[in-house]
Amino acid sequence: MIPYGDFSFFYIALLLLLPVIILGLLGRKYNGLNIAISFIMLLLIFKDPNKNLFGLSLLSYEMVSFIIYIFYQLLLIKLYLKIVKNHNTLTNFILIMAAVIAPLAVVKVFQSSWFGFGSYEVGQLPLKSIIGFLGISYIMFKSIQILMEIRDRRLKEINSYELIKFLSFFPTISSGPIDRYKRFQKDEHKPLTKERYRELLLKAVHYIMIGLLYKYILAYWVDQFIILSIDFSAASIWMKLVYMYGYSFYLFFDFAGYSLFAIAFSYLMSIETPPNFNAPxxxxxxxxxxxxxxxxxxxxxxxxxxxxxxxxxxxxxxxxxxxxxxxxxxxxxxxxxxxxxxxxxxxxxxxxxxxxxxxxxxxxxxxxxxxxxxxxxxxxxxxxxxxxxxxxxxxxxxxxxxxx
Known part of the structure; x- marks a missing residue:
């Protein structure tokens, strides 16, 4: 299931979030409920569409890769917390940073046509789909930000459970927006009132409506009637300019729409994920x-x-x-x-x-x-x-x- 890729995603996510919304309107919040919903949504996002929803096969290769990667990042961050107390050296920082970046670097190499690895398979599964998964880049960004704050001694202790919640937050898992750990934690522990949640809910509905306009109407229209209708290689210079304009607006409407959805669902979970676009x-x-x-x-x-x-x-x-x-x-x-x-x-x-x-x-x-x-x-x-x-x-x- 592609995040925000079709209306079934919205139906399922909103159904799961219904208890959170009801509790929020009553001025109550249970953080454990958020991580449970994130886990269920991640199972659905990474689920193999050819497998049974209720079978053990629900744990697709991508989901297994995701779980391993989360704990890999957790291990590196906790290890660096111990190292930096007595040996906050540039060498140790570079080594731990290389370990954090290495999985994504491998994925990029296998995805690139330059190296010829894209056709490699294990069984009947492309190798790049085993070592990579949707959103690996954005988890890495979060981990690097945390490591840099540890090096600067702005983070001295990190709770493993809190870190997992931050890294696996489902609304922003695939393409951001990229949140910061301290800012996320502040929202997690901020007391929730009826008034504040009502305001978040109204903003979430507003963002979803704008996102639907951007992604499912404007981006779709530009894609169908401009981008796909122009054969760029055979087009005149003027039509190539039209393609350039169309592609620019398509990128904006598609990605801005996605970002608004991610922010809206974050708001429903009482997390005020930062904005991604401002009339660029x-x-x-x-x-x-x-x-x-x-x-x-x-x-x-x-x-x-x-x-x-x-x-x-x-x-x-x-x-x-x-x-x-x-x-x-x-x-x-x-x-x-x-x-x-x-x-x-x-x-x-x-x-x-x-x-x-x-x-x-x-x-x-x-x-x-x-x-x-x-x-x-x-x-x-x-x-x-x-x-x-x-x-x-x-x-x-x-x-x-x-x-x-």
Whole structure:
């Protein structure tokens, strides 16, 4: 069952959450009920569609991989908590981080067409479906964030049960939004009142309605009548532009719709998962765009990759020019983001493209301070939005793999 992929998912999830909703309206909350519902939903998400729902075969290869991976991450985090008390060294941090990233790295290699492993099978099952599962990336993001807070000594103790709840929270399991452990814990332990839950419920209904509009109407319409109707390789330059615009809006409506569903179901479980989109196509520059598009991922990379690279290079005094340090960090940040999407060339090119846009905009900002616009501010803003949108849309065309 694909999360938010069809209406049966909504029916089942809402039916299971009905006791939670009733309790919430009474101002009561049982956290154990949330994890029980998450577990049932995960069984259904990872269930083999060809197997009996009530048989032992319910534990599909993906579900077994998921359980093993959760406990693997739990073991590494608990191990690092012990290590860091006496040996908080960079070497130990790198080793534990490599162990956390290794399973996803293996999955990416087996998914890539570059290495030729995609056709490997064990029995009749593709090998990549045994070692990977839906949402492995987003669990890894959560684990890395926790490890970095442990290294910074902002997290000194972690309850295993609480950690499992955080890592296996079903509404955001497949594609985020990416929550932070401390923020999640704050919601988990916040007292629930009738008034607060009523507000969360109203917001959840609102987000579900908007999500239905985005994903099942607008994204579907764009996909059916623009994307699928254009043969990109044989299309004229003008139709390729139409495809580029259509693909950009499809990505937004589809992913923003999914994110709204995930946030809504989180709210039903009294967890205020952070937003993922904020009118990204109204951005006035590329930095503004990444403050509005897939925000939890963007902020995660900013905090866990970009800032760490800047801090390391500054501490080691590798370069004296702070502007150059920032530019290098931007390029590495977006290169890693591109590789995370996949090891295909277009994903890597997409990451590097945005790195170049960030660096170029930095130079433009320096130039503009000496050469301010003489146009009215409203005209400047409109022009900035139009230009930014076209740079972003071209990036999505690269991402699509259709460009070459």
């Amino acid at each position: 196509f109204a951005s006035k520059n590329i930095k503004d765009f990444w403050n509005r598009w897939h925000m939890t991922l963007s902020f995660w990379f900013r905090d866990m990759v970009y800032m760490r690279i800047v801090f390391f290079m500054t501490k080691k005094k590798l370069l004296k020019d702070a502007f150059m340090v920032s530019n290098i960090a931007f390029m590495l940040n977006f290169l890693i983001m591109g590789i995370w999407h996949g090891l295909e060339w277009h994903y890597i090119a997409y990451g590097l493209y945005h790195g170049v846009l960030f660096v170029s905009y930095g130079y433009y900002e320096k130039w503009r301070k000496k050469h301010p616009w003489k146009l009215p501010q409203a005209a400047v803003d409109i022009l900035a939005v139009v230009i930014t949108f076209h740079f972003v849309a071209f990036g999505f065309l690269i991402f699509s793999g259709k460009l070459f």
